[in-house]
Amino acid sequence: MISFSLMCENGHEFDGWFQNTAAYDDQASMGVVTCPACGSAKVEKGLMAPGIPAKSNKKGDARPPVYAGAPDHKTKELVEQVRKLKEHIAEHSEYVGSRFPEEARKIHYEEAEQRGIYGEASLEEAKELIEEGVDVLPVPTLPEEHN
Numbered sequence: 001m002i003s004f005s006l007m008c009e010n011g012h013e014f015d016g017w018f019q020n021t022a023a024y025d026d027q028a029s030m031g032v033v034t035c036p037a038c039g040s041a042k043v044e045k046g047l048m049a050p051g052i053p054a055k056s057n058k059k060g061d062a063r064p065p066v067y068a069g070a071p072d073h074k075t076k077e078l079v080e081q082v083r084k085l086k087e088h089i090a091e092h093s094e095y096v097g098s099r100f101p102e103e104a105r106k107i108h109y110e111e112a113e114q115r116g117i118y119g120e121a122s123l124e125e126a127k128e129l130i131e132e133g134v135d136v137l138p139v140p141t142l143p144e145e146h147n
């Protein structure tokens with residue numbers, strides 16, 4: 001997990017925790033990274049939290065992407081849907097944390113008890129699972145879960 005200092009269009013600063021940079025980019029482009037103060041999805045990444053070495057290799061023109069035109073109302077609806085989905089998952093599934101890819105495979109290949117599980121997987125791991133035909137549903141992280 002890495003922490004990003006984020007700032008919304010209204011100047012609110014807050015911290016977001018993400019699996020990795022790609023996870024942040026994915027969630028931000030889906031418009032589900034929102035400011036906890038005003039709910040705006042127009043959020044920009046600031047400096048990373050200390051302890052993460054800054055990459056010094058110049059790899060082209062790494063300008064941060066700009067997220068514009070995310071309609072607020074729709075974003076809120078989306079966040080609400082994700083929240084309900086997560087509640088449902090938490091109620092009906094077993095939390096397996098970072099063992100998720102392993103457990104999901106075992107269940108898929110019937111090496112483990114058939115049940116609903118949830119946990120963490122990297123984007124890469126999720127892709128691999130999907131390619132193997134394992135049912136995986138990526139669930140975005142909500143702002144209030146960062147703690």
Ligand SMILES: [Zn+2]
Nearest residue numbers: 008012035038
């Ligand atoms: Zn804000």
